[in-house]
Amino acid sequence: xxxxxxxxxxxxxxxxxxxxxxxxxxxxxxxxxxxxxxxxxxxxxxxxxxxxxxxxxxxxxxxxxxxxxxxxxxxxxxxxxxxxxxxxxxxxxxxxxxxxxxxxxxxxxxxxxxxxxxxxxxxxxxxxxxxxxxxxxxxxxxxxxxxxxxxxxxxxxxxxxxxxxxxxxxxxxxxxxxxxxxxxxxxxxxxxxxxxxxxxxxxxxxxxxxxxxxxxxxxxxxxxxxxxxxxxxxxxxxxxxxxxxxxxxxxxxxxxxxxxxxxxxxxxxxxxxxxxxxxxxxxxxxxxxxxxxxxxxxxxxxxxxxxxxxxxxxxxxxxxxxxxxxxxxxxxxxxxxxxxxxxxxxxxxxxxxxxxxxxxxxxxxxxxxxxxxxxxxxxxxxxxxxxxxxxxxxxxxxxxxxxxxxxxxxxxxxxxxxxxxxxxxxxxxxxxxxxxxxxxxxxxxxxxxxxxxxxxxxxxxxxxxxxxxxxxxxxxxxxxxxxxxxx
Ligand SMILES: Nc1ncnc2c1ncn2[C@@H]1O[C@H](COP(=O)(O)OP(=O)(O)OP(=O)(O)O)[C@@H](O)[C@H]1O
Ligand SMILES: [Mg+2]
Numbered sequence: 001x002x003x004x005x006x007x008x009x010x011x012x013x014x015x016x017x018x019x020x021x022x023x024x025x026x027x028x029x030x031x032x033x034x035x036x037x038x039x040x041x042x043x044x045x046x047x048x049x050x051x052x053x054x055x056x057x058x059x060x061x062x063x064x065x066x067x068x069x070x071x072x073x074x075x076x077x078x079x080x081x082x083x084x085x086x087x088x089x090x091x092x093x094x095x096x097x098x099x100x101x102x103x104x105x106x107x108x109x110x111x112x113x114x115x116x117x118x119x120x121x122x123x124x125x126x127x128x129x130x131x132x133x134x135x136x137x138x139x140x141x142x143x144x145x146x147x148x149x150x151x152x153x154x155x156x157x158x159x160x161x162x163x164x165x166x167x168x169x170x171x172x173x174x175x176x177x178x179x180x181x182x183x184x185x186x187x188x189x190x191x192x193x194x195x196x197x198x199x200x201x202x203x204x205x206x207x208x209x210x211x212x213x214x215x216x217x218x219x220x221x222x223x224x225x226x227x228x229x230x231x232x233x234x235x236x237x238x239x240x241x242x243x244x245x246x247x248x249x250x251x252x253x254x255x256x257x258x259x260x261x262x263x264x265x266x267x268x269x270x271x272x273x274x275x276x277x278x279x280x281x282x283x284x285x286x287x288x289x290x291x292x293x294x295x296x297x298x299x300x301x302x303x304x305x306x307x308x309x310x311x312x313x314x315x316x317x318x319x320x321x322x323x324x325x326x327x328x329x330x331x332x333x334x335x336x337x338x339x340x341x342x343x344x345x346x347x348x349x350x351x352x353x354x355x356x357x358x359x360x361x362x363x364x365x366x367x368x369x370x371x372x373x374x375x376x377x378x379x380x381x382x383x384x385x386x387x388x389x390x391x392x393x394x395x396x397x398x399x400x401x402x403x404x405x406x407x408x409x410x411x412x413x414x415x416x417x418x419x420x421x422x423x424x425x426x427x428x429x430x431x432x433x434x435x436x437x438x439x440x441x442x443x444x445x446x447x448x449x450x451x452x453x454x455x456x457x458x459x460x461x462x463x464x465x466x467x468x469x470x471x472x473x474x475x476x477x478x479x480x481x482x483x484x485x486x487x
Contacts (some may be wrong), residue, residue: 028198035197036190043189055136055435065095067154096147097163100163101162103160105251117147121149123152143169214252224258228248229251230246231247274317328375331371333456334371336368341380343361353389356392357388358397358399359398371456371476379453380447384401387416398414410478416469420465421465429487432447459474
């Protein structure tokens with residue numbers, strides 16, 4: 001017995017869990033509830049007119065039986081009937097009094113010896129729907145023990161009108177049992193319809209949506225697992241579209257994550273290299289310091305540049321390590337002349353070349369730029385080195401820098417007369433690690449230059465590129481120090 005009770009309790013808990021999981025709060029549960037409510041609502045709306053119709057038919061039926069009961073009485077007078085026969089006729093027709101109007105004379109055909117008190121009236125010839133609905137509700141509510149005077153049209157031209165006094169109690173009982181039947185039927189229809197609608201929606205809509213949601217959740221748990229990317233079904237509707245879009249998004253996201261991992265690994269490697277490079281550079285710095293005290297004239301002119309370059313390299317590695325991330329530190333801006341920076345870039349860029357390339361810094365030597373000197377040098381060097389690399393081995397190859405101040409910005413154009421940027425490299429020009437560039441290049445130079453310029457609120461753009469050469473434009477706006485904080 002105890003185990004039976006335990007099994008029952010377990011079963012109830014399972015049912016409760018199932019309902020909780022599938023109905024409460026879920027889309028399917030709400031659908032089921034809404035369908036049931038709407039079906040019941042429409043049935044209530046249908047119920048009132050049909051109850052009124054039923055009420056009308058009951059009253060009309062009574063009038064018809066009353067008319068049959070008095071058919072033969074045209075020949076005899078009411079008073080000539082025995083009270084017993086009169087009572088039987090009235091009881092059979094379920095009325096208390098019958099009168100008929102014919103040829104403009106109303107005649108009382110049949111009545112109880114003491115006619116009852118009348119509590120209400122209804123004329124079936126004139127009653128409209130609202131009145132019938134109201135009368136049927138009133139009858140169900142308060143019809144017990146009342147007597148109603150009902151008028152209607154007699155059948156088969158039997159006169160102008162027929163009138164009867166009818167007990168409402170049996171009419172009311174009939175109406176109530178009719179309503180009970182309708183109620184049971186409504187509930188059954190509501191349940192069946194809801195289940196059908198629910199099943200249809202569940203299979204057409206809810207289940208596929210659950211599949212999409214499940215795939216999202218599973219993918220979120222392990223986005224690197226390609227098995228968890230949704231396989232779109234062949235549906236052509238909105239759910240099919242959602243599946244395809246989700247599959248595309250998941251694939252893209254997975255690739256992006258892979259690339260991010262790749263970049264993170266690269267970042268760690270770079271950090272390690274920088275760390276040890278600093279130590280190596282430190283010993284180079286020591287050696288170069290010693291070199292500067294040499295008496296050899298060539299060494300004497302080259303040594304300061306060597307010292308400066310090594311210092312710069314040390315600063316760069318230290319800064320990057322300090323920030324510990326791939327982003328550049330914010331520029332430390334200062335107003336300074338552009339020419340020394342451009343000269344420095346020229347020496348550095350040409351030093352790596354084969355000595356055949358010319359370089360011309362063609363701008364006003366007094367032109368001032370408001371920026372971080374180190375970062376400006378790196379911008380010019382990265383763009384300038386590309387130009388030198390493109391010109392190597394070409395007779396008459398030259399790089400030209402022109403620059404001027406325009407509307408609060410310094411605009412620097414760096415151009416060369418090489419063959420232009422290859423079409424493949426053009427497609428991903430400023431993207432880091434783009435592989436379509438020069439063999440042996442890492443594809444970082446232009447990305448770094450643009451990032452540094454944008455850090456100044458400016459930009460690097462490709463001005464033109466073709467068989468006549470290539471030109472990049474660097475824009476460095478001045479720092480704006482007005483009160484609204486715009487930069
Ligand atoms: N002035 C130019 N003339 C011709 N091609 C150019 C010029 N500037 C850039 N390019 C092309 O654009 C590509 C991308 O340049 P970017 O400086 O971003 O990378 P990279 O030079 O390949 O590598 P890195 O500079 O990191 O060593 C180059 O490989 C080259 O093919
Ligand atoms: Mg480069």
